[in-house]
Amino acid sequence: MDTSRLILIMAIIIWLILYAIRDSINLKTYGGIFGILRTKFGLKTIEKLGRYKIWQKIGIISIPICVILGFIMLFNIITMSLKLLSGTLPKEAAKPVVFLFGDVIPWIPGVIALLIAISVHELAHGIFARSFGIKVKSSGILLLLGLPLGAFVELGDEFKNAEKKIRGAIASAGPLANLLIFLIAIPLLSFSYTLPTELKIIDVKEPASEFLQKGDIIYEINGKKINSLEDFNEFAKTIEPNKEYEIKVLRDNKLLSYKIVSSNEGRIGVMISPDKNTALLINTIYWTYWSNFLLALFNLLPAIPLDGFHVWNAFPELLKERKNKFIVKIGEILELIINERTLSSITLLVWWILLGSIVYSMW
Numbered sequence: 001m002d003t004s005r006l007i008l009i010m011a012i013i014i015w016l017i018l019y020a021i022r023d024s025i026n027l028k029t030y031g032g033i034f035g036i037l038r039t040k041f042g043l044k045t046i047e048k049l050g051r052y053k054i055w056q057k058i059g060i061i062s063i064p065i066c067v068i069l070g071f072i073m074l075f076n077i078i079t080m081s082l083k084l085l086s087g088t089l090p091k092e093a094a095k096p097v098v099f100l101f102g103d104v105i106p107w108i109p110g111v112i113a114l115l116i117a118i119s120v121h122e123l124a125h126g127i128f129a130r131s132f133g134i135k136v137k138s139s140g141i142l143l144l145l146g147l148p149l150g151a152f153v154e155l156g157d158e159f160k161n162a163e164k165k166i167r168g169a170i171a172s173a174g175p176l177a178n179l180l181i182f183l184i185a186i187p188l189l190s191f192s193y194t195l196p197t198e199l200k201i202i203d204v205k206e207p208a209s210e211f212l213q214k215g216d217i218i219y220e221i222n223g224k225k226i227n228s229l230e231d232f233n234e235f236a237k238t239i240e241p242n243k244e245y246e247i248k249v250l251r252d253n254k255l256l257s258y259k260i261v262s263s264n265e266g267r268i269g270v271m272i273s274p275d276k277n278t279a280l281l282i283n284t285i286y287w288t289y290w291s292n293f294l295l296a297l298f299n300l301l302p303a304i305p306l307d308g309f310h311v312w313n314a315f316p317e318l319l320k321e322r323k324n325k326f327i328v329k330i331g332e333i334l335e336l337i338i339n340e341r342t343l344s345s346i347t348l349l350v351w352w353i354l355l356g357s358i359v360y361s362m363w
């Protein structure tokens with residue numbers, strides 16, 4: 001049985017157990033398949049890290065940055081939906097990421113990456129809120145059949161009554177934390193490519209198929225030992241058309257050497273994969289990189305209940321507080337365009353576009 005089915009079955013078993021004891025663990029269920037589990041998990045960390053006032057400054061500074069990113073995202077989904085309607089973008093492009101799981105995104109790395117992204121995001125909201133003196137009531141997990149769908153922190157009522165600026169700073173914390181993880185993942189990803197690993201051939205095409213087989217392990221190319229994905233990629237970049245390459249492979253513990261001439265297009269025709277653990281690590285880092293990037297940008301869309309709503313709502317006020325009269329004026333004008341009323345219209349627009357694109361893509 002493949003791992004994705006195994007995980008699904010395990011998740012359902014876990015769900016049935018959780019469902020049976022739902023009253024004693026304070027699990028609220030909806031429609032029998034969704035659940036909200038309120039926990040005290042992570043609250044100690046939030047309490048400890050939230051003591052520092054530096055988060056307040058970072059939160060305020062990040063508001064304009066987040067507004068710009070959110071604007072780019074809004075612009076993107078609008079142009080994407082127009083392209084989708086006009087047919088210049090394939091329907092596939094609008095399929096939500098959830099449907100790509102198991103097919104494009106491998107299950108285990110995908111779920112780990114999503115968990116990292118969501119936990120960091122919510123933890124950051126909690127820490128920033130605490131730094132502004134706002135109580136964090138609980139942390140929780142949203143479950144779908146035992147699979148964690150998302151996480152949240154439940155803030156005290158002080159949040160609703162807080163200044164726009166403070167709400168904006170707390171809201172920007174989540175996406176900001178995701179962007180940070182995204183930036184950390186970039187060098188980690190290139191590092192993971194240099195890790196020593198066995199490189200197995202998983203597919204062969206012309207011209208290599210005449211000599212090499214699936215399951216062969218790449219040992220040496222043109223006298224250079226191939227120890228990592230990086231080594232192989234370095235070689236792949238230098239392949240020229242119609243040139244002879246000496247490739248040594250391990251087959252049944254025997255070292256075999258072949259001279260292979262590349263195709264007219266400069267191709268050798270081998271597809272390789274690192275060993276299981278390395279592949280898992282690389283995939284996890286790769287999807288951590290993507291999920292954090294996407295989660296940050298998606299949440300910055302100016303729509304209720306996303307973080308972008310509070311971030312955008314705070315922006316004009318932030319400008320109005322400046323000393324420079326010109327900036328104050330811009331803030332006043334901006335407030336006519338961006339306020340709670342216009343943002344609720346934008347909210348409708350955003351969700352219509354998103355839902356519309358998904359429905360259209362499946363039609």
Ligand SMILES: [Zn+2]
Pocket residue numbers: 121125171174175299307
């Ligand atoms: Zn958030």
